[in-house]
Amino acid sequence: MESYHFLLALALILLFTKIFGIASSHVHLPQVVGALAAGILLGPCGIGILHESDFLTRTAEIGVILLMFIAGIDTDLKELKHTGPTACLIAVLGVFVPIIFCGGAYFLFFADKVSFLNVMKALFIGVVFAATSVSITVETLNEMGKLKTPVGATLLSAAIIDDIIGVVVLSILTGFGDASVKPVLVVAKILLFFLFALVVGLLIYQLFKRMEVSFAHHRRLAVWAVAFCFLMAYCAERFFGVADITGAFFAGVILCNLTDLRKYVAKKVTVALYLIFSPVFFANIGLKTDLSGMTGSIVLFAVVLAVMAVVSKIIGCGVAARICRMNRHDSLTVGIGMVARGEVALMVAQKGINAGYIDTAILPAIVLCVIVAALITPVLLKLCYVGEKKNPKPQKD
């Protein structure tokens, strides 16, 4: 491979992920779907012009880390306090029911016996479908003028909390990844990580709080925030055996209360993301999605997994909402609103592949499920509100 081939790869990835992304948003699909399709098309499964490389893998990894950092920094702790216990229960059931349903489906399909490895593999598949991608739901609700309703607010908070729970569960799984390590040591290391994040967090928070005043909108704030994110990601992996994206996520959470800084940093990081790193991340997932290797059993598994991924969120979150005394219709809406999966699912899948717990042969099934969940959410959500067309005062954002 010539040393400058990576320039062609980057150019094609940027061009096609955007074209396909725009095309999918024209048919009211999230751009992620288009970007994944572009990756599949350019990769070995399509015209074969792109191949996996160390450079693309690392650039994609930076993309994941920055995406999780943004997810962390966008966490609105005050809003979370407001919606409180209801959102919390919805998130908890919305994480654990999918883990059981989707993990269970995997286990029934592929596990020959109950072993540590098989349980871990099933759990990883489960965690992939734990975190909701709220952006699709937000867009649909916004379009229908239902975002600024109690249901909308609860959905938003629950989606953020399920990110946090998902990340924590992922950390625990990654920690247990090495079967030779004693469980008590794993738990100790994870607890130490959160202690570390808390202590470092308080110090860094104070540091940035001072800098926020002195150097408002200085480039150095964004540069150092990103450096902090990379450092936390590194420390999480290196010293605590926790996934790097967990470190990046909490680096974001640490800074999320600094309103001014948060907006500034998020804006700048978002530019770097959409200009290079996100397209490479999504295309890279597409590259790895080897559709040609889909055997009959994997296709069947994909169908079952998709059903489980959709149903588990509706049941888990819907039941939680009912427990918290929301009415039937609202509970169903909440359940459906939480169905969408996106970036975080793909990131966890990536982690699982790296850790050896998810077979790349399964990846197409996962990608298809993410796409199905993303497709079906807006359709079902609109059906939920069909009867309410005569709503005299539709709220608009």
Add this chain to the structure above:
Amino acid sequence: MESYHFLLALALILLFTKIFGIASSHVHLPQVVGALAAGILLGPCGIGILHESDFLTRTAEIGVILLMFIAGIDTDLKELKHTGPTACLIAVLGVFVPIIFCGGAYFLFFADKVSFLNVMKALFIGVVFAATSVSITVETLNEMGKLKTPVGATLLSAAIIDDIIGVVVLSILTGFGDASVKPVLVVAKILLFFLFALVVGLLIYQLFKRMEVSFAHHRRLAVWAVAFCFLMAYCAERFFGVADITGAFFAGVILCNLTDLRKYVAKKVTVALYLIFSPVFFANIGLKTDLSGMTGSIVLFAVVLAVMAVVSKIIGCGVAARICRMNRHDSLTVGIGMVARGEVALMVAQKGINAGYIDTAILPAIVLCVIVAALITPVLLKLCYVGEKKNPKPQKD
């Protein structure tokens, strides 16, 4: 090396290039000097925590390409027309006198005989010092309220033209790089590249011109402009044997007349540059700068080269200014204003190393010369205006 070590590398590079950059701007030096120093400190020559890697090299390469794209897109063709022939002559002599002086110095020091290889090596060293980094001069002139004078305008235009000439000379050198290729073929390929750039340029210009209206300030404009830049860089190397940075530069020039798009794209690309790519580029140069390998003869060469780099621009540009009937004082000021070197010099050096024409043992001498030229320009410029303190109407920007 662990797979996540690159996160630590990125974090340290971002942290230290910024800290050192800020420190150097506090003592009125360009931030580049600090960023280079950070790279030297972190690298094998300093505390040795960073090492060259494929990932860093490619990320640095993207940095170079985007920097040249920005240089191209910032070209103000209308301003160039205004200042016209004077700026042109200053740029031409300002490119060729340094090539002769600095290349000559290299030849006298290191060439044992007149051979194709030795002449190429000398020319490469010369081209490194061909392009002025005008940012330092602009800052100094602006500080003294002398930017919006005829001298200031001429300096700006000449610096842009010498970028273009420098890039063209570099292309020719890269083309001749392979001694086995027939010279006529090289010239034909280079001419073909410019023809290609012209034809593609006209098409792409029209395309972006339409999109500029329909999708003003849409992300897709920035994404596609960057994709176009990478594609031109790739095509230049792949099909025409021309340096990728030449392709990137002309990709920028093609878009530079679309005022709205240019500002938008430049703004977004600049964010990606300062957030990740520029720091990696400068740190990567620093990493490679092996000061410990500086023998007595290389130190002596560095001193001679620095003198040549400074003197050649003053003579070349000063004489050109005199020919164009500027007065003595203004001619001297123009000459001094063109002394500063920066990013482009380092990029050409990088190209020379990749092509095998610049020995990494020489790199410290080049880096030191760039730093010296950057340091001495503001000092000499201020001396130029010492007698004019009583200027009754100092113009302010």
